[in-house]
Amino acid sequence: MIELENISFDHCLKCTVCTVYCPVAKATPLFPGPKQSGPDAERLRIKNPELVDDSLKYCSNCKRCETACPSDVRIADIIQAAKWTYWRRRTRPRDFLLAHTDLMGFWGTALAGLVNRAAGAGVVRYLLDIFVKIPKERPFPKYSTSTFKRWFRDHGPDPSVHPDQAVYFHGCYVNYQNPGLGRDVVDVLAALGVGVRITNEKCCGVPLIANGYLDRARKHARHNIEGLARAADQAGGPIVTASSTCAYALMYEYPGILRQDNRAIADRIQYLTRFLAPRLADRPDVLKTPVPLKVAYHAPCHLARMGGVVDTVEVLRRIPGLDPRLLHSECCGISGTYGFKKELYPIAQDVGADLKEKILAVKPDLVVTDCETCAWQIEFLTGLRVVHPVTLLAWSVRGGASSPV
Numbered sequence: 001m002i003e004l005e006n007i008s009f010d011h012c013l014k015c016t017v018c019t020v021y022c023p024v025a026k027a028t029p030l031f032p033g034p035k036q037s038g039p040d041a042e043r044l045r046i047k048n049p050e051l052v053d054d055s056l057k058y059c060s061n062c063k064r065c066e067t068a069c070p071s072d073v074r075i076a077d078i079i080q081a082a083k084w085t086y087w088r089r090r091t092r093p094r095d096f097l098l099a100h101t102d103l104m105g106f107w108g109t110a111l112a113g114l115v116n117r118a119a120g121a122g123v124v125r126y127l128l129d130i131f132v133k134i135p136k137e138r139p140f141p142k143y144s145t146s147t148f149k150r151w152f153r154d155h156g157p158d159p160s161v162h163p164d165q166a167v168y169f170h171g172c173y174v175n176y177q178n179p180g181l182g183r184d185v186v187d188v189l190a191a192l193g194v195g196v197r198i199t200n201e202k203c204c205g206v207p208l209i210a211n212g213y214l215d216r217a218r219k220h221a222r223h224n225i226e227g228l229a230r231a232a233d234q235a236g237g238p239i240v241t242a243s244s245t246c247a248y249a250l251m252y253e254y255p256g257i258l259r260q261d262n263r264a265i266a267d268r269i270q271y272l273t274r275f276l277a278p279r280l281a282d283r284p285d286v287l288k289t290p291v292p293l294k295v296a297y298h299a300p301c302h303l304a305r306m307g308g309v310v311d312t313v314e315v316l317r318r319i320p321g322l323d324p325r326l327l328h329s330e331c332c333g334i335s336g337t338y339g340f341k342k343e344l345y346p347i348a349q350d351v352g353a354d355l356k357e358k359i360l361a362v363k364p365d366l367v368v369t370d371c372e373t374c375a376w377q378i379e380f381l382t383g384l385r386v387v388h389p390v391t392l393l394a395w396s397v398r399g400g401a402s403s404p405v
């Protein structure tokens with residue numbers, strides 16, 4: 001059936017630029033590429049859904065094809081929609097575990113000591129590899145012993161002491177694995193006179209979409225849209241997030257593949273560095289302490305799709321003493337949960353090989369990126385520490401002589 005909301009496949013000019021930019025098509029002959037799996041095959045699938053083929057599963061939804069397309073064809077959305085509409089999916093326990101980040105995060109933080117030890121144990125990894133199809137080579141990110149939400153409830157500063165307020169969508173990674181990054185966001189915004197409110201948010205839905213749980217992702221979207229709109233009304237300010245993937249989901253996946261009306265929040269969401277760039281230009285004095293490091297900056301694919309790379313680069317250039325090197329645009333390969341799947345893991349590692357080479361050539365003190373899963377992949381590929389841009393800002397804002405590395 002043709003959905004009138006998405007007939008962008010008909011705008012395809014057959015230029016094949018998308019295929020040139022697809023990192024998966026370059027890494028494996030098993031995937032014919034975005035043009036063939038997207039607009040070309042969609043015409044056949046509309047006529048006969050039986051013509052769907054298994055190669056759809058190789059698309060990582062990195063969106064690089066859409067960024068490159070001169071005709072605004074929603075190629076990745078067409079492939080994702082086809083994957084979960086026509087493809088006969090076998091539900092795996094592995095996909096359930098990877099998709100439900102709030103559930104895993106709740107138990108992961110409640111039992112952090114046990115879970116982190118088990119996740120690093122060779123025998124557990126061997127069993128997960130054999131029976132759950134999560135590759136034993138891929139390290140798991142560690143869970144925190146407490147959540148960001150709990151810290152914010154007990155210790156979060158009163159937002160009303162600041163002249164302005166913003167709603168902060170922190171995302172699952174900050175809540176369950178890196179509350180320190182959330183505290184960095186709160187501190188940097190406070191230095192600029194912006195108080196923070198949070199909501200009872202749910203996962204943005206990206207891992208649910210990636211693993212075929214679209215109905216649950218729609219529920220999360222409706223919950224988040226309602227809660228964020230209400231909080232933004234109370235704050236009288238924007239909604240910010242420091243996760244490029246969460247930002248992309250709130251702005252584009254909700255009205256796109258999930259078909260949810262996000263107009264109540266769409267114009268109020270800003271990726272954090274877009275919000276910070278003009279404010280830091282007005283208040284360079286808040287960046288008190290030099291951060292004398294050479295850093296390699298990797299721009300995540302979803303941030304590039306939103307046109308947000310320029311803001312992060314501008315913010316990095318404002319940090320005194322920092323020597324930021326912008327890497328040539330490459331996909332890191334992990335694409336959220338994609339690189340945690342045994343059958344896709346070798347492709348993810350092949351895709352990331354070029355990025356690894358470019359990072360090591362820079363010989364940086366550390367790597368910077370806006371996306372948590374890119375950070376996991378880069379740490380795994382290179383052995384280097386990876387931090388978020390706002391963490392560098394926080395080091396400079398807080399002052400102090402201690403070395404940040």
Ligand code: SF4
Binds near residue numbers: 013035069075
């Ligand atoms: S880049 Fe866009 S217009 Fe060109 S082949 Fe791909 S989908 Fe078609």
Ligand code: SF4
Binds near residue numbers: 025064079
């Ligand atoms: S989303 Fe990424 S992997 Fe999928 S077709 Fe586009 S460029 Fe290729």
